[in-house]
Amino acid sequence: MADPSTYRPAPGEIPTNPGVYRFRDKDGRVIYVGKAKNLRSRLSNYFQDLSVLHPRTQTMVTTASAVEWTVVNTEVEALSLEYSWIKEFDPRFNVKYKDDKSYPYLMVTMSEVVPRAQVMRGAKKAGNRYFGPFGHAWAIRETLDQLLRVFPIRTCSSGVYNRAQRSGRPCLLGYIDKCSAPCVGRISEEDHRQLAEDFCDFVAGDTGRFIKKIEERMRAAAAELDFETAARLRDDVNALKRTLERNAVVLSDATDADIFALHSDELEAAVQVFHVRGGRIRGQRGWIVEKVEDLSDAELVERLLQQVYSEAPAGVQHEDVKQRQSAVPREVLVPVLPEDLAEITTWLSDIRGSAVTVKVPQRGEKAELAKTVLTNAQQALALHRTRRSSDLTTRSQGLREIQEALGLDSAPLRIECYDVSHNQGTYQSASMVVFEDGLAKKNQYRLFNVRGPEGEGARDDTAAMYEVIHRRFKRYLKDQERASEDELIVSSGEISMDEDEALAQDPKRFAYAPSLVVVDGGQPQVAAAHRALGDLGITDVALCGLAKRLEEVWLPDDDYPVILKRSSEGLYMLQRLRDEAHRFAITAHRKRRSAGMVNSALDGIKGLGPAKQKALLKHFGSVKNLKKATVQDIAAVPGFAQKTAQNVFDALHVGKDKPVPVGADSVPEASEAADLE
Known part of the structure; x- marks a missing residue:
């Protein structure tokens, strides 16, 4: 029996978007699939005290060993994806219906002379067409009601059909044009069967040709001034489109495609792919890739395609056409085109045995689904970062690697990082971010407006860095001196305990120094910061710089940088510091730039707006x-x-x-x- 706390995600890791979640056991099998309009709120319910959970839920969470989720745009998409994966994985813990029946399907009885559309459960019969499963019978009936406007096939039982044949009068659906009434000869049995086949094709995903055909008839009717017919056809098109809008995670043209998305930072990239077969999502995969090479997104996509399709299941290269076509779909949709597009396309076509298209979706439902895949890639990278930074062992390893690389006496438990942001020398802003024990201390972040010697900004980045470091540590020396004076006052009894506590809680005090100062930049920026510390007589604070282009670590007075491995936890921690300082600085700079400097030297001049x-x-x-x-x-x-x-x-x-x-x-x-x- 597993303890749910061993695999419980941290509350901040789970997104608040709608989505579908899956619990897996120790062997990786999916044992439960569920949906939620708020994933964070829903999943937290599973990790309560076991005594308050339903016995079946207790068994499920103690059987599981991992939980994962997929983000979608709407609750309707979550609903559809949940049903698809319940069918795909057949999870053992998913709740069955109270009548102990299986999930309902939409069935078209093509085995009968006059096919009928109906909701069914239980065993499937040969010769009939089935669509689903659906979560509720009402979901089928709502969809069917919309489609009967355009495809008025029979939905009545055999008894009602035979009674209408004997009486020569159709049922109510026949009178309101929701049935073509083959029972009374309004349509021949052959034409009705063709109508049923068109209905099946549309529900299966081949929707484009029907909508296009009706729109052409609508325009033709309008051209002939038959506006009544045109209005009816317009309503038919809207009914079909509303049916499609109910499920945005199902492509309307029964596409076979793999949809890739990529989201990256300086060190790592997250990749997600949705496998769409027959217009429906049949699977999802994700990777976190370390960017050990300086690759563009196009090069990353090329490497990704090579890896994914080189790992195709055994037998793909053989003569089994279905296996080949299942491994490589007709369309491969990517965020950016690979550089060697022609070669990649030819290679994929050879594996599939027929033409393959590699392209970037620009508009329509494929582009919308690509956005959903991208959202999942962004969530995956954010989750990876959070888990990596929150792991105590990983943080300790990173601090130890920094200590060894920089030759420090002890691990730098408090690190401050500085970055300067400006726009061609104007609106110069600088940031200071603080990490303690490898975690961000956002309440101790600081912002600086760079003044320069004449109050008009620094001449360049090195001058700005000198100013910022000098100002910060000048304040440090003042606070340190004030702290010493306060201790003397307290020891002499000249200050009450309440006042002393208030003084100790003053958030503006910086009467202690960091273990390490990191500046965003290379040798020039490090030299400027080192000069600022030297001018103040501070020699007990370690200093380094992180150059962005090659991720080199520079030390004062060293002609050559320190090179950390790309997979180093120490380098990852320094990059997180640098990226956070850059984010904080650029945010402040943009605010100043958009608002304009309040105290500009040009303000108040007559005739100068x-x-x-x-x-x-x-x-x-x-x-x-x-x-x-x-x-x-x-x-x-x-x-x-x-x-x-x-x-x-x-x-x-x-x-x-x-x-x-x-x-x-x-x-x-x-x-x-x-x-x-």
């Missing part, structure tokens, strides 16, 4: 360059009169009072980011 400010910055590149311009240079900018140019020049040079750019030596909290703007 936002449009002309933008024109000046675009022409000169920065306020610093603008200050070097003459009145004639400014007047040469399109739209500027001599008087306005003089006003700008006077404001920048004569000493007109201007607001001071934001940014003090204090380091604001992440929650105070709005105050910086």
